[in-house]
Amino acid sequence: MTLRDDKIYILGIESSCDETAVSILSWVYKNKHKAKPKDLALAGQSKLCSDLVFSQIDQHAAFGGVVPEIAARAHLDIMDQLIKNALQEANISLEEIHAIAVTAGPGLIGGLMVGLMSAKTLALIHNKPLIGVNHLEGHALTPRLTDQISYPYLLLLVSGGHTQILLIKGLGDYERLATTIDDAIGEAFDKSAKLLGLGYPGGPKVEQAAISGDPKRFDLPRPLKGKAELDMSFSGLKTAVRRQVEQLEAVTEQDIADLCASFQLAVSDVICNRISRAMALFEERYNEAHPTIVVAGGVAANKTIRGDLDKLCHAQDKNWRMIAPPLNLCTDNAAMIAWAGLEHYLSKTKFDTNHGLEIEARSRWPLDEQANNLVGHGRRGAKV
Ligand code: AMP
Numbered sequence: 001m002t003l004r005d006d007k008i009y010i011l012g013i014e015s016s017c018d019e020t021a022v023s024i025l026s027w028v029y030k031n032k033h034k035a036k037p038k039d040l041a042l043a044g045q046s047k048l049c050s051d052l053v054f055s056q057i058d059q060h061a062a063f064g065g066v067v068p069e070i071a072a073r074a075h076l077d078i079m080d081q082l083i084k085n086a087l088q089e090a091n092i093s094l095e096e097i098h099a100i101a102v103t104a105g106p107g108l109i110g111g112l113m114v115g116l117m118s119a120k121t122l123a124l125i126h127n128k129p130l131i132g133v134n135h136l137e138g139h140a141l142t143p144r145l146t147d148q149i150s151y152p153y154l155l156l157l158v159s160g161g162h163t164q165i166l167l168i169k170g171l172g173d174y175e176r177l178a179t180t181i182d183d184a185i186g187e188a189f190d191k192s193a194k195l196l197g198l199g200y201p202g203g204p205k206v207e208q209a210a211i212s213g214d215p216k217r218f219d220l221p222r223p224l225k226g227k228a229e230l231d232m233s234f235s236g237l238k239t240a241v242r243r244q245v246e247q248l249e250a251v252t253e254q255d256i257a258d259l260c261a262s263f264q265l266a267v268s269d270v271i272c273n274r275i276s277r278a279m280a281l282f283e284e285r286y287n288e289a290h291p292t293i294v295v296a297g298g299v300a301a302n303k304t305i306r307g308d309l310d311k312l313c314h315a316q317d318k319n320w321r322m323i324a325p326p327l328n329l330c331t332d333n334a335a336m337i338a339w340a341g342l343e344h345y346l347s348k349t350k351f352d353t354n355h356g357l358e359i360e361a362r363s364r365w366p367l368d369e370q371a372n373n374l375v376g377h378g379r380r381g382a383k384v
């Protein structure tokens with residue numbers, strides 16, 4: 001990569017679960033006369049020229065979760081039109097794109113293949129390098145796009161398919177500190193909502209119902225809280241909600257609100273307990289004046305969890321801060337894939353012709369390949 005005057009444009013494509021997304025990111029180096037800085041990506045000005053997301057939620061709602069086959073077909077139906085729209089909105093042609101970044105995993109294999117095949121076709125026809133991005137890396141690096149956060153930082157990734165605490169040390173250098181040993185948090189929200197008859201996706205419905213609920217009414221368990229290891233568990237919590245429902249004679253709206261509030265409090269308690277340990281671990285390793293914890297993924301939309309994490313930061317001796325990317329960049333999107341692609345593009349000096357055409361879709365692709373292979377880790381599967 002040579003730092004010329006012109007802007008760099010990256011086309012990002014995402015189709016790992018139930019959102020088809022296409023984004024075009026532009027980046028220009030601000031100080032081209034200065035020596036190349038260590039963290040080049042942050043030394044540039046980036047802009048989202050287009051950022052389109054087409055959600056399939058309506059097509060899956062009746063099933064209470066994502067149906068892989070429906071997801072793949074829906075991606076296929078919309079992908080080419082979405083790419084066309086994104087280019088139109090950014091007002092550029094494919095010729096002007098420097099590289100194509102596409103989610104290569106982890107995720108539902110059918111959807112991933114739709115994205116990869118579209119990206120490969122464009123890369124081949126227009127002779128552009130193709131960069132296969134790990135979906136989790138997209139989430140992990142988003143705060144660098146939105147808030148110019150430099151390495152290292154802590155990341156709490158909480159979504160429908162993932163629950164992980166990661167140490168983001170540098171590009172491609174990620175250490176998983178914790179994962180769930182069973183359900184992902186979003187999954188626990190969705191399943192609890194389902195058994196309370198609240199519909200899908202459950203997270204926002206539980207949060208809404210919890211507003212008028214008493215979080216102290218039901219004494220739900222805090223699985224693994226206080227354990228030395230950082231791993232989490234949420235399936236017991238969901239079962240506890242079911243048991244409480246079974247014990248109630250007739251479930252009133254107030255019961256549902258109280259259960260939702262109690263559930264949310266239990267989840268938040270567990271998260272804060274684990275994160276405080278992760279913060280201590282971070283402080284042992286790094287001497288950052290202003291350490292950062294980033295929260296990303298669909299569950300990061302939850303205001304109770306955000307608020308409690310913020311309080312946790314303020315309660316620390318060190319000057320911790322919590323960063324949550326804007327909601328549209330917290331959930332699945334292609335801007336994060338374009339940004340991760342940009343970081344990889346900037347980190348290389350040269351791309352061979354046909355670079356990336358050998359990339360294969362990977363349904364499992366842990367960010368930290370060294371970490372133990374626990375259930376729920378590196379997984380992004382059907383939630384039905
Ligand atoms: P993602 O997997 O990142 O697309 O996020 C979707 C997941 O986030 C689903 O499991 C949702 O139930 C969950 N979610 C979305 N909004 C909220 C919320 N406000 N509170 C809790 N969970 C949420």
Ligand code: MG
Nearest residue numbers: 017018019332
């Ligand atoms: Mg999603």
